[in-house]
Each structure stands twice: as C-alpha cells, then as structure tokens.
Amino acid sequence: MTKPFCLTLIAVSMCTGVAFAQNETAVLTGRVVDPSGLxxxxxxxxxxxxxxGAVRNSVSxxxxxxxxxxxxxxxxxVRVTAPGFKTVEDSGVHLEVAKAASLDISLSIGAVTESVEVHAEVSPLVAASVAEGTVVSEEKVKALPLNGRQFLQLALLSPGTNGGGIAVQQNALRQGETGGLSVAGQRTNDSAYLLDGVMNTDPDYNALTYVPVVDAIAEFQVQVAQYSxxxxxxxxxxxxxxxxxxSNQWHGAAWDFLRNNILDARPFNLTTSPDVPEFRRNQFGGLLGGPILKNKLFAFFTYEGLRVRQAAANLTTVGVPDKLQRSGDFSEEIATTVIYDPSIALVNGTRTPFPGNVIPSTRINPLASAAMNALPLPNLPGNFFIDTTDVLRxxxxNTSARVDYNMSDKLRLFTRYSGATEDASIPATVPDRAGLDNAVPRNVAVGFSQIPSANKVNDLRLGFSRLNFLYGLPEPQFSVGGATTALPNFIVGQLNFGGAGPYNATGPGGxxxxxxxxYQAWDIFAWQLGRHSxxxxxxxxxxxxxxxxxxDPLGSLTFTQGYTNATAAAPKATDHSGDAFATRCLRSISAPRPRLSPSSRRASRASxxxxxxxxxxxxxxxxxxxPIGRISVRAPAWRGR
Structure with a gap:
C-alpha cells in the first residue's frame, strides 16, 4: 500500500522545521588583497x-x-602565494564547530621566494554567519570544574540556556539524564543532540542518548537561533x-577522581548511627591518540569507568505504623485523629467512632494486616522510618574509538564507535526493595569526504544510535498471603497509602x-560558482x-483515610478524622488489582x-x-504495531 507523503516548499523567511545533515563542519572565507586594498x-x-597534515587548496x-x-x-x-608578492604563512587559524569565519590576507610586494610569517597565537577571524550560539572550546572543557564530569553543565555558559531540571524520568542515574537543557525558552525535550554530525537524540524522550567522555570532546556548540x-x-x-x-604526535592521559566518606560529614537527618555512611566514588579512565601512518592514518581511543558504592543513599523519612497501630490500637492519636466505624449507619451525616479509638481484633482483616506487617517498624520519633541499610551500587x-584516514588530498574517511554500559541498583524507602536502572547507549558514525576540485566538496555521513534501557523493581515485592487468608499465594507488587503522610507507595513491581x-544517512554538496556559493x-x-x-504485573493495593473518616464524603484536611493505617486494618481495599500467579501476568509491547x-x-x-529556501519531504506520522 502506498504511504502518503507531503512535499513542502518553505519560504526564505521560515527557518524551522525538518532539516537535513546536521553538519558539524566549518567554513572559511576571505579576500586576498594587495597593499592598496585591491x-x-x-x-x-x-x-x-x-x-x-591534510591539505585543501583554493584559488582566489x-x-x-x-x-x-x-x-x-x-x-x-594558511599559505598564500601570488606572482609579484611575498608568500604569506599564517599558522594561527582556528575554526570552530559548525561556524563560518572570514580571514582577509594582505600581501606585500616582493618575490615569491620571500615569505612573511604570521606568528600570532590565534589569527583575528571575523564571524561570517548570522547563527546565534556559543562554542565551548577544548580549553574550557579541560579547565572548568565539572561535578560528575558531565559536559552538559558547560552548555549553561551559552546565553539563553538554562538547566530545565530532569527532562524525563527515564533513567534518573544516567549521566545523560541528570538534567535537560532549556534553550531559547523552549522545553527541555525540544533540543537536538548531535555527535560528529549524526543524531545523538533518543527519539522516545528527545533526550541525550550517549554521553561522551569529557576528555574525548574537542569542542561543542550550543546553537540558539538563526540556524542555517x-x-x-x-x-x-x-x-x-x-x-x-x-594527530601526527602520540598523546595520552590517565585520571582518577575519588570521593570517600572519610572526608565527609554525617548527614544532619541521620541520627540513628554515629558513623558516617559508607561512600566510595571512583571515576577513572585514560586516552591514547596518535598516528598509525604519519599524515595518513590516525587513531584515538578513550575509556572511562565509574564505580559508586553509597550506603544510606536514600535518606527519605517516611511514616509507618507502630506496633499498637498494627493491632488496631489508635488510642494514642485520639486527641488529633478520631477513627470512625464505617459499618454503622450515619447519624445526622456522621459515623460513630470506635470506642477508645481502638478497632476490635475481630474486625481486622488478616490480608490487610499481613500487608501492614510487610512494612518496617518506626526507628525515629513520631512513627517515622529511615532506611540506612540499602546501598546504591x-x-x-564508557568507551569510544575513532579512526581517521586521509586516503589522498581528495578523499578522506573517518569512523567512530562509542558505547557505554550503565548499571545501577537503586535503594528504596523500605529495606530489600532496591530497583534496577540499567542502560546501554550506542552511537556510530561513518564519514566520507570527497573533493573533486578546488571549488567542489561532497560530504557523506552515515549514523546509527541505539539506547537499550531496563528499569523497575524486582519481583516478588510483598508476600501478604498465608494459611489464615483466603488467598494463600497472594503476592502484591505495590502498596499505596493515600492520606498516610509522606509514606505513599512502594513501587509497581516488575x-x-x-x-x-x-538510522541516519545524509549527503551534502558544496559548490562555489564565482561569488556565489x-x-x-x-x-x-x-x-x-x-x-x-x-x-503492574503483581497488582496493587490502595488504602485511603476516607473509609474511617467522620463522614462518607471525601475527607478534608480540617476533618482530623480517619487514617489510612486504620483503613488497612479493616476490610476495605480500594482499587484492588491482584495477580494470583506468574502465569496470569500480561506484558505489553509497543513498536x-x-x-x-x-x-x-x-x-x-x-x-x-x-538563502534560497528549503524543500522537505516527510513521513506523515508514527506507525505503531
């Protein structure tokens, strides 16, 4: 079946929309003039x-x-020669990523065999494009401090760019997901990430896929507006x-960034132990680059590893029931919270409270009691619990390898492979409920440049990017069944406690x-026709x-305070009645979604x-x-199956 498509001619003034070839290359223009300026x-x-040592030639x-x-x-x-003029050599020309620059060269009268050398560290280039953006150079990447060695922090140096917080909850511990970038007032997921001219953007979340090692970055640019x-x-x-x-010289480096709890202070909210929680963080690596064949074949390799072991990583204080509350005794809360009996008819719109704020043992549901007993006991005053036993691991x-091959002055090839494995075990708010957070990003680029003549250049680029990630909580979560219950094999993945203070849920399980x-392929051809390009x-x-x-493969149980509230209406903050823990003691389960055995679980797949x-x-x-405009041919929409 023929798929519909659209052909759109975009006017000169319109500079947004689908585009091609997010090229990282630079442009150099200028004039060669005599002493009089002609x-x-x-x-x-x-x-x-x-x-x-790669060479390009042109004629003025x-x-x-x-x-x-x-x-x-x-x-x-740059070396410039012309009959009747001295040869000029300038060795201080630096071209930035995705930028156009202009350099005018003045020749002096003399013999060609005479030369004039310009020894300036950096020649005064003039910007030759209207695109707005900031280039972060290699010097800044090396010199500026980075917490966690995340290069996106340096993007905040660009005007109009700010940290927009976590763009998505895809993988909170991934280096690439520690925060998004809000550029020119747009949402954090409205930015495009490019690596060596190929896409490095996850199409699902519009977030960064692969995070390069800082020492492998030559430079990068944040373009804000007026793109070409x-x-x-x-x-x-x-x-x-x-x-x-x-390059034509071998270079290498090695590093190790270390943090250790020996140098740390104890967290202010950790009062149950006199010792500082264990914390070991090592970020280590090295690089090596140089010539395989001088002026012909070059290689560059980078590796970086990260090892973290952090005890008490999730110092979240949560409310849990004490021993009396688990048996239905809420007498200690009678001054602030009254527990009402939902089984007695309303009198003047109000339920009857339990005598002494105590639920009779005959009214306690064994299944709900088992769910409550799956929670830890308080270890802080005020019926609060903080887990100091879970360890974040x-x-x-992270590995990257690049090979550049100058086949001739007219043919050049490069290929790069970059990949990482990121494995984490994430502590939960209750013991033995740690989650998994694993990601495997990949990015591959192949480039082929051909220079048929001095005024023609063709650049072909192939790219592939992949992100595999796995996250969630291992199962089973809570075994709340037993011989005394009607469901002896009942296992629940998630407990939700509405109205129970900060303690809300244990996670979905699964x-x-x-x-x-x-998959990406693009080709771009540049042709200079006199004064036109x-x-x-x-x-x-x-x-x-x-x-x-x-x-929710194992289902969930939800409890609210409304069942033990003074009235049948939705509870209010000023009611001072009802308690989600008390609801758990009774026979009320809101929104139950149990799965009785692994064979009853159903998985969802989207493609x-x-x-x-x-x-x-x-x-x-x-x-x-x-600009002469832009023509775009686009697929109409996503197709799912």
Whole structure:
C-alpha cells in the first residue's frame, strides 16, 4: 500500500522545521588583497590541518575572494602565494564547530621566494554567519570544574540556556539524564543532540542518548537561533559535539577522581548511627591518540569507568505504623485523629467512632494486616522510618574509538564507535526493595569526504544510535498471603497509602524494557560558482521505538483515610478524622488489582516506526547571504504495531 507523503516548499523567511545533515563542519572565507586594498586574482591558497597534515587548496577570484566549505573544525595554517608578492604563512587559524569565519590576507610586494610569517597565537577571524550560539572550546572543557564530569553543565555558559531540571524520568542515574537543557525558552525535550554530525537524540524522550567522555570532546556548540538550512528538527537548541581525532604526535592521559566518606560529614537527618555512611566514588579512565601512518592514518581511543558504592543513599523519612497501630490500637492519636466505624449507619451525616479509638481484633482483616506487617517498624520519633541499610551500587563503563584516514588530498574517511554500559541498583524507602536502572547507549558514525576540485566538496555521513534501557523493581515485592487468608499465594507488587503522610507507595513491581534505534544517512554538496556559493543535500532517517513492560504485573493495593473518616464524603484536611493505617486494618481495599500467579501476568509491547526524507538547499553571495529556501519531504506520522 502506498504511504502518503507531503512535499513542502518553505519560504526564505521560515527557518524551522525538518532539516537535513546536521553538519558539524566549518567554513572559511576571505579576500586576498594587495597593499592598496585591491583584490589579488589567481592567488594560490593552501590550507593545512596542523594535527593530521591534510591539505585543501583554493584559488582566489578576480576580486581576491576565496572560500573553503565543509572543513573539519580544528587548527589550520594558511599559505598564500601570488606572482609579484611575498608568500604569506599564517599558522594561527582556528575554526570552530559548525561556524563560518572570514580571514582577509594582505600581501606585500616582493618575490615569491620571500615569505612573511604570521606568528600570532590565534589569527583575528571575523564571524561570517548570522547563527546565534556559543562554542565551548577544548580549553574550557579541560579547565572548568565539572561535578560528575558531565559536559552538559558547560552548555549553561551559552546565553539563553538554562538547566530545565530532569527532562524525563527515564533513567534518573544516567549521566545523560541528570538534567535537560532549556534553550531559547523552549522545553527541555525540544533540543537536538548531535555527535560528529549524526543524531545523538533518543527519539522516545528527545533526550541525550550517549554521553561522551569529557576528555574525548574537542569542542561543542550550543546553537540558539538563526540556524542555517542544514539544521532543524528541534524548536529549541542544537547541541553539536565534535570528538577528538588522532594527530601526527602520540598523546595520552590517565585520571582518577575519588570521593570517600572519610572526608565527609554525617548527614544532619541521620541520627540513628554515629558513623558516617559508607561512600566510595571512583571515576577513572585514560586516552591514547596518535598516528598509525604519519599524515595518513590516525587513531584515538578513550575509556572511562565509574564505580559508586553509597550506603544510606536514600535518606527519605517516611511514616509507618507502630506496633499498637498494627493491632488496631489508635488510642494514642485520639486527641488529633478520631477513627470512625464505617459499618454503622450515619447519624445526622456522621459515623460513630470506635470506642477508645481502638478497632476490635475481630474486625481486622488478616490480608490487610499481613500487608501492614510487610512494612518496617518506626526507628525515629513520631512513627517515622529511615532506611540506612540499602546501598546504591553503580557501575558504568564508557568507551569510544575513532579512526581517521586521509586516503589522498581528495578523499578522506573517518569512523567512530562509542558505547557505554550503565548499571545501577537503586535503594528504596523500605529495606530489600532496591530497583534496577540499567542502560546501554550506542552511537556510530561513518564519514566520507570527497573533493573533486578546488571549488567542489561532497560530504557523506552515515549514523546509527541505539539506547537499550531496563528499569523497575524486582519481583516478588510483598508476600501478604498465608494459611489464615483466603488467598494463600497472594503476592502484591505495590502498596499505596493515600492520606498516610509522606509514606505513599512502594513501587509497581516488575521490569520495563525499551530499545530505541535511529538510522541516519545524509549527503551534502558544496559548490562555489564565482561569488556565489551553493549548498545542496538530502537526508534519510528511520526512527524505531520498541517497548516491552509489565503494567503492574503483581497488582496493587490502595488504602485511603476516607473509609474511617467522620463522614462518607471525601475527607478534608480540617476533618482530623480517619487514617489510612486504620483503613488497612479493616476490610476495605480500594482499587484492588491482584495477580494470583506468574502465569496470569500480561506484558505489553509497543513498536513504533517513523521514516523521514528531507532535502534542503542554501545559496549565498559574498557580503550578502541569501538563502534560497528549503524543500522537505516527510513521513506523515508514527506507525505503531
């Protein structure tokens, strides 16, 4: 069956929507002039990558203008020669990720064999694009302190960017999920994350998929507005990250960041133990990069591991029933909370309270009593409990390997594989109820650049991104059955206690698993036609989202204070009557959803696929950038099965 599609021509003034080829490359333009400021025609401009020795050549036009498109960001040297002029060499040209810069070069009269060397550390480049954004350089990435070595913290240096809190509750302990970025006033999940020009965004949550090691980042840019035609898809920011590649010299590094409870103070709310809870945190790793074949083949490898062991990681104080309340005796609360008998008819709209605020033992439901006894006893004054026995264990391993190959001056290839395994055991508010939180992100990029001539460049990019994650609570949770109950094999996954103060729920029980895949291919062609520059390209994306989970596989029990409230109406904060613990002692269970055996459990599976085809084009003229518009062909919607 033929799928519908739409063909949209977007006007020049419209700069948002689906786009192609989120390119991380840079552009260098400028003029070659003589001492009087007139343009020098037919000057030979030679641009050399200082790290790898890769060379690009260009020839100035009649007015002295020149242009280099699709340049890998980095440090370059420029050599300019022209008959009748001295040779000029400038070794301080730095091009930033996804930015266009302009460099004018002035030649002096003399022989070609004479040379003028510019020894400035960084040559004065002029921004040549209207895109708004901030580049975070390698120096800032290295020098600025980072808690947890999360590079997104540095994105807050960009104007118009702020931390929007946790974007999603997908994986709270994942480095990539410690917070989202709100850019230009948009929601945290309206940003796009790019790694070496390919998507690094989870299509399910629009969150960061793979978090690169800080020491593997060459630089990154946060683009806020006025994107060029090849950017789009997100109404917020574009976080464009470039990883390091090998160079003609071998470099290596090693590190270990350590935290230890020996240097910590005791938490103020931990009064049950005189000792500081155990805390060990090691974040260690290393990198190695250099030439395999000088000026030809380069490799760069990074590894970082994280090991965390933290006792009393969840110091949450929760309310629990004491021994008297578990037997139905609420006499100590009679001054503040009165327990009413729901079985006696209303008199003038009010129920009759239990004598002495004590529920008779014959009225206590054995199943509800078993559920109550599954909770821990108070260990703090005021019938509160704090668990200091659970231990947070976290084990992360992050690896990235990149290979760059200069096949010739006209053909270049790079490939990169990045992946991580993130395993965590998350403490709960009650003992022995720790949850699982595991994630396996992957990101792969392959790039092929071809330079047919000095005024033509083609860049092809293939990308693959995957996020597998597994989270939830192990089962069984609470065995509340027994020989004295009507359901001897009853196991419940979740207990909800409405109106019971801060103690609300124990978790759903069961495991949820998801796998999100992104397949991407794009090609972009840049062609300089005199004073005009044309850039055309297209992109194909396929997004796949598969989710497999149990929806409350072991069921849940919910108790509210309304059953023992003074009236049958919904309880109010000013009633001072009714108690969820007392409700548990009686025969009332609200919203029961039991599963009696593993064979009765039902799992849900969702699979969604979206394919997107897009194309774009941009035309610019020296000193007057004029976008020619954008054409997009898009799949209409997600398809599920």
């Amino acid at each position: 343009g020098v025609a037919a000057a030979q401009i030679r641009l050399t990558d200082q790290a790898t 036009l009649t007015d002295g203008e020149y242009r280099f498109d699709l340049l890998p960001p980095g440090d370059y040297s 035609a090849e950017f789009g898809r997100a109404s917020g920011g574009q976080i464009n990250v470039l990883t390091k590649s090998g 976290q084990t992360n391993d 495991i949820a698993q998801a796998r999100d895949n992104v 044309l850039k055309l390209g297209g992109e194909f994306d396929a997004f796949q989202y598969v989710r497999f989970e149990y929806a 969604t696929v979206r394919r997107c085809l897009s194309a774009a084009g941009t035309g610019t003229r020296r000193h007057a950038p004029t």
